[in-house]
Amino acid sequence: MPYHFKHAGQHSCEAVVLSCIDFRFWSAIVEHIQNELKITDFDFPSLPGAAKTINNSHNDSADLALSCIDVPVRLHGVQKIIIINHADCGAYGGRAHFNHDQLAELAFHSAELQAARVKLSAKYPDKEVITLFVQFNPEAETIDILTIN
Numbered sequence: 001m002p003y004h005f006k007h008a009g010q011h012s013c014e015a016v017v018l019s020c021i022d023f024r025f026w027s028a029i030v031e032h033i034q035n036e037l038k039i040t041d042f043d044f045p046s047l048p049g050a051a052k053t054i055n056n057s058h059n060d061s062a063d064l065a066l067s068c069i070d071v072p073v074r075l076h077g078v079q080k081i082i083i084i085n086h087a088d089c090g091a092y093g094g095r096a097h098f099n100h101d102q103l104a105e106l107a108f109h110s111a112e113l114q115a116a117r118v119k120l121s122a123k124y125p126d127k128e129v130i131t132l133f134v135q136f137n138p139e140a141e142t143i144d145i146l147t148i149n
């Protein structure tokens, strides 16, 4: 028996969410998008490093990272572009790259996300660009998702 999903038949969605491929975070990210941001329909591409791929991208439609944003914008009419980086990201050398200094890592990723937002806002001036950072909270044993302004 194949597994059957219901679908609404629509061909537009509210947002595109670009995150890293890392398996540790996607379920928390999906919950956050649905429960905190109240977005139920979104494209969900993932590339190692997320913001890094945007910042390294060249401004042409053949670029893989930009196409992850551009296709949802053009074909699915998304109004919100959400970029999510996370702590201990292998694409950035993991937490060892920051000598396990959580604040330094957060500051670095904040700058990465801000740079990605500037780039995407220039390309899509009528879209809302939201940047988030996911980190471990060792005391509470939780995964926390911070909005980076």
Ligand SMILES: [Zn+2]
Pocket: 020, 021, 022, 048, 049, 086, 088, 089, 090, 091
């Ligand atoms: Zn990663």
